[in-house]
Amino acid sequence: MSTRPSPTTDALFRRALQHIEDWEQSWGAFDRHDALGVDPDRLDSVFDEYLERLEGNYPFHHPRYAGQMLKPPHPVACAAYAAAQRINPNNHALDGGPPTSHMETEVVADLAGMLGLPEASLGHLTGGGTVANLEALWVARELYPDQALAVAENAHYTHGRMSDVLDVEVVPVSADARGRMDLHSLEQTLEQGGIGTVVLTAGTTGLGAVDPIHDALPLCRAHDARVHVDAAYGGFFRLLTEDAAPKIEGFPAERFRAIEDADSVAIDPHKHGLQPYGCGCILFRDPAVGRFYQHDSPYTYFTSDDLHLGEISLECSRAGAAAGALWCTLKALPLAPDDGLGPILAACVRAARTWTDAVADTDALRVVAPPETDIVSYVPATPEASLSAVHEASQALFDAAMNDPDAPIFTSVYRLSADALTTLDPSLRADRDEAAVLRSVLMKPEHETYAADLVDRLATTAQSLDSAAT
Template sequence: MSDKTVSAGAYFLGPKSENASWLRSEFQAVLDRWFDWRRALFADDPSPLPEQVRLSPDFLAEREIMAQRVRELTELMAGEVPKYTPRYIGHMVSELSVPALLGHFATLLHNPNNTSRDVARVSGRVEDEAIAMLAGMVGYDPAAAQGHFTSGGTLANFEGVWRARYRMDHCLSLGLCIAERSGKPLDPVASAHMDWSRFSELAAAHDISEAKLRAASSVLGNPFEIAARISEASGRDWRGPVLLVPGNKHFSWLKAANVFGLGEEAFWPVALDAQGRLSLPALNAAIARAHSDGRPVLAVISVAGTTEAGEIDPVDAVCDRLDEYRQSGLHIWHHVDAAWGGFLCAMLGGDAEDRLEAGARSALKAIRRANSVTLDPHKLGYVPYSCGAFLVRDRDSYANSLFAAPYIDRAAANDRWMMTLEGSRSGAGAAAVWLTGKTLTFGPDRFGRIMAGTIDSRVFFSRALRDGNPLVRLLEPADSNIVCFSLARPGDTLSEANARTARAFAGFVPDPAFSVSRTVLAAENYGEMINTHVVGYDGVVDAPTLVLIRCVFMNPFWENEDFRAALMPEFLARLETHIN
């Protein structure tokens, strides 16, 4: 048995509940400490539930009804999708780690609301420490980085847009105030893209107060009136900023454009290259076009681990290009959506990083240079739902609008209630991450080795799949731990291959042996990648989409040789059956 299998086995329950007795004792210990805590605190208070009440027939009858309903629920849940087993390779969910389960459970019993230290004295500190752990994992300075936990990646992405908009609105408001006072033309692009140091310098030099800025803000004031003032001051129609998002984006980005009132017109997709990653020439062209039109770029988005196939954009090249703009005084916000691939950063700095392709490795190392990043611990962090995380590299990047809530103590410097889009936030996710970091750690020796194992599993599965069925056409390259493939004969049209692939997937849907998923790539975004894929089997592109079977390898036990020997032949046999 490999060291990696031993490491993973120590931190997961196991497909056959192999660690059940240990986990049961740990859960019982958590409950016992909770019971003791409640008994000891205010021990002299009278009990509203004396023994004679607890033993009364009515009380016992109510408890029996509850017990029946609990049994009913557990019986129902036995029909849930068995996502813990290595046979489940469908979506981005898998076995939960024991530290995450225990951290989540122990904190759930105390029910802290991390909106304020008023109700989360300990849980708030746990969140601070957990955020610092994740910041260190992605390469931020843990002492400088800021952030918080969210309900998931969608809200974390929204947080990035919120802060990018806050900085842009402040800077543009300052530029408008100066232009109206001086009579000089306003350059919306130059004003919107200044950094905080330049902002402070100009605000002081021109004696622009916060009240004057608020009166010139399109976020805090009437956006139509402010747009008219910007148009008059700049001498051209003000059409607002744009959001540059690669074609491989998550659906949450279009939601963000809608929620923040940008409008779909301001949502500019950036074309992808033949590998399905953000095209740098296309990004350069989009920025140039926006600035030529007098429109600032609210943010550039890079994706580190796409939902479809796990591709990792060239984050390093994007950072390099945006650094060139900064040299000319144009500071463009850069957000990395690493909801899927962010935890692969745990591999960096050790032998485990060799499992990553050179491009993916460089991209992940560059995340530390971005303004902000999204992570989803409830994916590759093996943490229970729902748990996302939003991080920024410094306090300035965490700034946003302030809101008043008279029932919450504003004096608590570490309270996040006025810094988050969500109000009430459970502390359970933060504790699950904290206990994971305290035990597995988010470095290359333990957690990184588990991440490396998922990539090893993807490599093994891909090779066995290709060698085991001549119709398998792997989608390449693969940057992370997701396998996508179509089923085509040499010379097939794309529509023929799509029909065969869709038929095989339909066969897997009711099949209890394995769970896979399906994804469809549209030529609108993935045109070059589709052409490259079809050319690989001498096919003909006659359809606007590519249908793929998608397999996600995050279960830590797929690297077990006995599992591989047992499951791979069976999968190939099932695939053959579903093709025919």
Template sequence: MRKDSFYRLLHHSIDAQERFRQRWEAFNDDTTVQIDEQTMKEVLSALEEKLRNNYPFFHPRYAGQMLKPPHEIAIAAYLMAMQINPNNHALDGGPATAAMEIEVVQQLAQMFGYTEHLGHLTSNGTIANLEALWISKSIHPEKAIAYSSSAHYTHKRMCEVIGTKHVCLDSFDNIEEDILRHGIGTIVVTIGTTALGKIEPLHDILPIAKKYGVRIHADCAYGGFFMLLAHDQEPIIAHHAFLMLKECDSITVDPHKHGLQPYGCGCVIFKNPEVGKFYKHDSPYTYFTSHELHLGEISLECSRPGAAAAALWATLQCFPLQPHNGLGAILRKTRAAALQWSDQLTKNSTLCEFVKPELDIVTYFPRTKKFTATEVTKCTANVFRHLMNHPTHPLYLATVTVDSHSIQTHYPEFVVDAPTTTIFRSVLMKPEHKDFVNTLLNEIEMAIKIH
């Protein structure tokens, strides 16, 4: 972040609240809420010290999990709105931010190709997926919800929460047979799996699902914003699945991942607005200053921060949902970083690529002298600790456990002496990663040679 300009943005957000308050007569804060400035400074200093126990998510040397700070425009906008503290449960809980939420959700729906929709922001992707599955159960109460073994574990949990039948599929290769065997009413297709960033074959599943009247829910929590790259003449992603998202019954996407937002900001969108009837409730204490449909009538969550809508609205003003500008330009760099990383691994004698990256998540492992599952796991753990604890230039990676036989499929000489193998996984979700690929790979390679 640019320190001087960021300070000015924050001051602008604070001054905006002062101008807002000047519209009403002044009053003194009650003595019960007054704290002297020195006490607050001391508390904040203590907080600063506690927060040192964190990893540098902002830095390209952090190439681990799906984590990065929000953009400064999102922080400043959140701060501005947070001082009002609107509740987007209903229009009079936050009329301005409710309108912003409707606007940004419409932009997201249009990005996916929906011509009409019903949707809202959520606190995270888990709640967004919960709502989509709940609607699916409401429409097909006696049928099962199916998801792949690569899907996020939240789908199994949420099916248990709503008390519906569910089935985990090893693959979608026999989906027509599975629909008939298990009585499937909804299929969850993940566009950007958490572990590998895999794009599941929506374009193959969808025609079969339509044939049997099966709903499709697309979990795009991580990969959704890559939709911006799908319309290129020569796409740098597997675009076929993305181009079919407009045919899905529901979609979830997390702006707090590739949308530059602070946690938590998720989103659920339905293709058919008529699903709103399942949310209908009659509350005697809900806000009624407007006869328009309010967001509380189309959400399982009640209280939701209006500041999240304000932050996303401001961000999309600065980074529009365009393929070559705004967010699209950022995603091109994260995707390019993954492709560059993959290309470098093909020329590397120390590191092996596990699978080709489909988004911006790369997976790889050391080629040990004894090329066995046990030795690779051991070396991965040692290098992981060594890099993270380096005294001057620590490097932060992540790991993932995979089926050892899946490695042997790509590397026949690999010896399966354990059922699973722990390998490296790096999420290159910062555009700055593109210029850091060689540095990161060189340091990983040097650490492997030591161990």
């Protein structure tokens, strides 16, 4: 594997924009309309203000940011997006962006292959995971218009919201203390009848938990229920189930591997696929569901008898730049377990184990639940074993770490129910219905080398807060 450093972001941008400028010149020079001009002084003033306001963001790109699910796009993706965005292709109809439409078809096939879905699967990119899940639930409703959806209590809230939009009944299924769908509860729900589709999650947004997809699928098939897997967050981790991938303790490979038997899958390249925002994907095992999408309009045309991207999407105008950026990224960093994206994902999963071990080595913090993917939950150690004490200490450490003027560390808080917390730690007294715990999302491969140091600094902060309180 080459150790030659990658081109800088600036170099990639310059090369991309120069190429597009040369392409534009090949069409012949022309004078842009005067109305498009901007007064130079006004532009300088506006842009100065704009750049200054952008400084209000948290340092999402830096390893000290281990808060929410915010992963910096790769420089390759940024440069490729900028190049295509200069042209601004529209992947709704083939004439709106022929090159990027073909690229979209290719990357969708690549994603289907990574997930183990059949070559004939139908799919397209979307504006994000929410739209991808919306389309999956919409197809579920069209296939079984009088039947409900079964969704785990810890599934992403978007399923409830989208079901309201679609006027589809949702039947909640209990989850265990780790946030995974409870199979006994699922079986009881299916036995009651009336369930058309079950939604399983491969990587919850809370604790990064993975539903027991491999065991849930046979239950669903036995009751003639379809399965949709919401792999918006964790779908790319399926790369780590292949033989060439490193073996990592606690990684639920069999659950990710079972995604291949799902009827539909949502996945978000703008998370672990290193893309800018505005890049989700929906995939269907049965290409015949394309019949629900078919439509026509008096001002678009299609140059193939096959279903075109514009005919299999609920969205109309879609940024071709998103497809171009993903295509370019996957050429530079292929979907392979031991090359390209694979080592990046493995580093993130190992970072969560490193973080967990570091927490276990300090007296100031305690692990809530061992990580399955790259999300770790933990709490400050408290003299009083109650949910109130845990809640207050977690919130205090979160605030102190983020607001440290010298070296802030950005974590996040996540609310867990009293039942979940007391199951995970029976020594805790349930004096409130829920409590905040700390949650770190280790989406950057750099977190692998930073994790122990960050935990050490969090522990030091927790100890100082405890000393100040006493």
